[in-house]
Amino acid sequence: MAEHPAYPVGLRLFGRRVVVLGGGQVAQRRLPALIAAGADIVLVSPEATPSVEAMADAGEITWEKRPYADGDLAAAWYALIATSDPEANSRASAEAERHRVWCVRSDDADLATAWTPATGTSAGVTVAVLTTDARGRDPRHTAAIRDAVVEGLRDGTLVAPHHRTRTPGVALVGGGPGDPDLITVRGRRLLAEADVVIADRLGPRDLLAELPSHVEVIDAAKIPYGRYMAQEAINNALIEHAKQGKSVVRLKGGDPFVFGRGMEEVQALAEAGIACTVVPGISSSISVPGAAGIPVTHRGVAHEFTVVSGHVAPDDERSLVDWPSLAKLTGTLVILMGVDKIGKIAETLVAHGKSPETPVALVQEGTTAAQRRVDATLATVAGTVRAEDVKPPAVIVIGEVVNVGPEPAA
Structure with missing residues (x-):
């Protein structure tokens, strides 16, 4: 035998x-x-x-x-x-x-x-590995082969095309802060299996280059119908491709539900009777400060952190943010989409009691090769942004945690 x-x-x-x-x-x-x-x-x-x-x-x-x-x-x-x-x-x-x-x-x-056998599972597939030569069985070798295959299936680097009809639908995938390695395993697998990918400019763009040639990639920023119709056009594109029986991935930066209008897309798909899977992503509000050496909380320094959208100024009638209350908090304030409004934001926080000397860090292109950190205070941040030519996307961190980590690189 x-x-x-x-x-x-x-x-x-x-x-x-x-x-x-x-x-x-x-x-x-x-x-x-x-x-x-x-x-x-x-x-x-x-x-x-x-x-x-x-x-x-x-x-x-x-x-x-x-x-x-x-x-x-x-x-x-x-x-x-x-x-x-x-x-x-x-x-x-x-x-x-x-x-x-x-x-x-x-x-x-x-x-x-x-x-x-050495076994593992991924996405409904069981991988079982046996050594064929009975005289040379090596459990560590078979386990290593199993691990390599399972990992490839999980992260999308090993993909076998589906030859049976698949249930059409949409996966709303949070791509993380920018580094392609920070997308979730499930998100990467769904991306590798997609027929159509509708991508935001803040999604992990490097992953798009890895897609097979038959995958249709649509730049959400360039969908027609005009600026104020952009979200409706994205919704329509998701519905149209899904109704054609395709597997569609909506690739978004960060997490789909953190200032990402993801729920609007889920609601539109539900109204059209289209199945939607939501895959959470790593939010830039936490990951980008961490990549720059800034903890959003720290023992004895900050017991809370608040994430705020800065896309409208504090004095804009469309703003839903209670800036006077934020100024009274002692924890960390993280602002997304606020580079061009930071001067007015800093002015408002100081006017409602925040110290002008409160540390501020701006982390541009966080987690990517182009990442850079610029430090300032509430009193100086507006001028610093202009002098350093800080551009979006950038995450702004306000609070004493800015000074907790190692000294920022010059």
Whole structure:
């Protein structure tokens, strides 16, 4: 038998009796997958690890607190032999052979009738890896291969095209602050599977270059119909492509629901009867300050942080921000989309009690290769922005946390 490779097969164990002999570390590792498969599991062992005991307490397995006895495997479909008694393992293995029960042995794989592959799952796909040469089995090698394949499926670097009809729909994906490595694993996988991508200019643009040539990429900033119709045009484009049976990804910068108008798109899709999956993203309000060495909270310095949109000035009648109350807070104030309004914002905060010497940091193009940090105070920030030619996108941090980290680079 050792000269022949194992024949790979997937066992369907739902409702079928599986016997596990031994309640140690091997059982602890193998039981969760058997439980997930819906097997009727009987554990035979005088003792068990705390984790295995917890599975029994939760009713996930039946635990018979005794050593193995002849006849335990008679009605089993599958057996895992993992006791510390070699003699008991041999007797159990012989019983499995008599009853034609597929049997895995943790102590001697060559005497087993089945092997457990290194397995992993991603997006409904189970990856199982077995070494074909029985004489050269290396569990670490098979595990490394499994990890590489699963990671490729999860991050989208390993993609197999779908040949069956897929349910049309839209995924609203938060792309993070700009660095392509900071998109979520799920977001990257959905992006790799898309037929159409409608992207914001603040999304991780480097990921678009990795898409296959058949993927249609639409620049949301250049969708026609005029400036004030832009959001409606984006909504219409999402609906139109989804109704054509395509898999559509709406790639947005940061998180879709943090000043991203994501809910407007979700509502439009719902009204059109189109399924939408929302994939949260890493918000620039936290990640960009962190990338620049600024914690938005710090023990003994700031116990709160507030994120505010600065796209309209404090004296604009459209503003929904209570700036006088913000001026009284002692925590950190993070302002997004406020570069061109920062002078008026600083003036308003000082007028309502904030110290003019309050530290301010502006982080431009955060997490990208072009990132730079400019420091100022509320009294000097307006002039500093002009002198340093700070441009959007930039995250503005106001508060004592600006001075907590290492000295900013000159």
